[in-house]
Amino acid sequence: MKRILVTGGLGFIGSHTVVELQNEGFEVVIIDNLSNTTLNVLDSITEITGKKPDFYNIDLRVKTDVQSFFETNTIDGIIHFAAFKAVGESMHKPLDYYENNLGTLVYLLQEMRDRKLDNFIFSSSCTVYGQADELPVTENAPVKKAASVYGNTKQIGEEIIQDACNAHNLNSIALRYFNPIGAHESIKIGELPLGVPQNLIPFVTQTAAGLRDQLSVFGDDYDTKDGTAIRDYIHVVDLAKAHIAALKRLLEKRNKENFEFFNVGTGVGSSVLEVIKAFEKATQKKLNYKIVGRREGDITAAYADTAIANRELNWKTEKKLEEALASAWKWQQKQ
Ligand code: UD1
Numbered sequence: 001m002k003r004i005l006v007t008g009g010l011g012f013i014g015s016h017t018v019v020e021l022q023n024e025g026f027e028v029v030i031i032d033n034l035s036n037t038t039l040n041v042l043d044s045i046t047e048i049t050g051k052k053p054d055f056y057n058i059d060l061r062v063k064t065d066v067q068s069f070f071e072t073n074t075i076d077g078i079i080h081f082a083a084f085k086a087v088g089e090s091m092h093k094p095l096d097y098y099e100n101n102l103g104t105l106v107y108l109l110q111e112m113r114d115r116k117l118d119n120f121i122f123s124s125s126c127t128v129y130g131q132a133d134e135l136p137v138t139e140n141a142p143v144k145k146a147a148s149v150y151g152n153t154k155q156i157g158e159e160i161i162q163d164a165c166n167a168h169n170l171n172s173i174a175l176r177y178f179n180p181i182g183a184h185e186s187i188k189i190g191e192l193p194l195g196v197p198q199n200l201i202p203f204v205t206q207t208a209a210g211l212r213d214q215l216s217v218f219g220d221d222y223d224t225k226d227g228t229a230i231r232d233y234i235h236v237v238d239l240a241k242a243h244i245a246a247l248k249r250l251l252e253k254r255n256k257e258n259f260e261f262f263n264v265g266t267g268v269g270s271s272v273l274e275v276i277k278a279f280e281k282a283t284q285k286k287l288n289y290k291i292v293g294r295r296e297g298d299i300t301a302a303y304a305d306t307a308i309a310n311r312e313l314n315w316k317t318e319k320k321l322e323e324a325l326a327s328a329w330k331w332q333q334k335q
Contacts, residue, residue, distance in 0.1 A: 003027040008081030010041040012191045016240040022049040029054040044188040060104035070111045077119035090150035101153035113168040119250040120172040127151040136305035165258040173246040178232035178265030182324035183331035190331035205332035208285045219294035228272035232265035232303035235319035245315035265304030266317045282322040283329045
């Protein structure tokens with residue numbers, strides 16, 4: 001049985017990926033510092049799969065703790081989620097973001113180099129493309145100068161990994177996520193935003209639940225079908241499964257380059273108004289929303305060309321937007 005380290009394994013995408021790993025027969029060890037989640041998620045994962053993953057409350061910024069972990073743990077692969085992810089906050093706390101998102105990445109790669117470990121999956125983001133010139137966006141689209149510190153940590157992270165792979169005989173895959181939403185069908189795990197949600201779907205579900213008065217739709221003057229911005233919303237379970245596919249590609253040595261990157265999206269672009277309509281249809285709830293001005297830093301449209309990921313990872317999404325929104329709503333109601 002292969003033993004996989006999942007950093008940030010109690011977070012939103014991490015917890016769903018741990019469940020899929022366990023379902024596929026992998027043994028999982030989680031490192032998480034609980035900075036944006038709680039230990040209850042460990043129990044919820046255990047309830048879903050019937051297997052309790054090993055868990056270490058380690059802050060990856062503490063290099064000596066990272067070293068001691070690897071001294072006592074045998075690992076066949078790493079899926080690295082642990083990172084800060086708030087775009088706005090990253091502009092006010094750039095050094096915290098660079099330290100947490102890049103310093104810890106370097107420590108992990110150093111351990112891999114020193115202990116001759118291999119198979120590293122990195123959480124990247126479609127934000128590396130900025131506003132792509134052509135849609136849907138393919139992996140061949142150029143990486144554009146990042147609009148946020150958060151985005152820059154993903155770009156630099158990919159470069160660090162590429163350099164480490166070249167120099168130290170490592171193999172890695174970066175997955176460039178589009179917009180992950182939804183919750184596990186058991187409704188035992190889901191997204192737990194702290195404070196006022198910045199992302200669309202948590203704001204939608206909290207508004208429907210009466211926790212927020214009104215949803216602001218940021219801009220209706222974009223050059224799109226209805227004027228609102230377009231994104232590619234992917235069910236988090238489909239996204240989790242892409243990690244298993246990427247991990248197997250590395251474990252079975254089917255990768256074509258030592259560092260590869262793939263788009264992980266559905267290929268379908270939905271406008272903000274379409275998301276609202278789909279939510280209302282899936283949940284029979286009316287949403288109170290208002291069109292306001294654009295949000296600084298937002299792009300007009302991003303959705304994935306998934307052909308390369310579908311072919312190379314032998315993976316494709318299975319769930320539709322309505323199902324993802326319905327699960328997000330059930331999860332909200334449970335909170
Ligand atoms: C953002 C980040 C992205 C990050 C992702 C997940 C930017 C430019 N991108 O994506 O790097 O990986 O979050 O954390 O910040 N919207 C509203 N009202 C709201 C909230 C959002 O209309 O209250 C709109 C936004 O303008 C956007 C769409 O909904 O058009 C999706 O927004 P959001 O969920 O925040 O994701 P992104 O901005 O696409």
